[in-house]
Amino acid sequence: MIVEKRSLNWLPRAxxxxEMDAARxxxxxxxxxxxxxxxxxNSALISTNTSTTDSVNLTMSIAVSRLRNGTTKKV
Structure with a gap:
């Protein structure tokens, strides 16, 4: 009977x-x-926040102009 050393890791390791450079x-x-x-x-959040703020400012300016003119929205 012949005893041979066999290994599954036959490829040389780096x-x-x-290995440390690759991990880094x-x-x-x-x-x-x-x-x-x-x-x-972050940019998506800022963009969404800005567009929401713009729409609120637009709504508020419309409401203020209606109050100044004494008009109300017709339903």
């Missing part, structure tokens, strides 16, 4: 420094994607 780049890419996503959410 060096520890190469992966984290950096994830953080950049996360920051971009947060910036998109």
């Amino acid at each position: 060096s520890i420094s190469d 780049e992966k984290r950096r890419a994830y953080l950049q994607a996360d920051l971009a996503s947060a910036a998109n959410y």
Whole structure:
């Protein structure tokens, strides 16, 4: 009977420094994607808030002009 050493990991592994560099780049890419996503959410929130504020200002100006003119909305 012949005893042979067999291993499933027959491909050479990258060096520890190469693995650390790859992990660092992966984290950096994830953080950049996360920051971009947060910036998109922030701009969407500001845009929605601004459009809501504009519509409220428009409604208030219409109501003030009706009060000044003494007119009411017809139902």
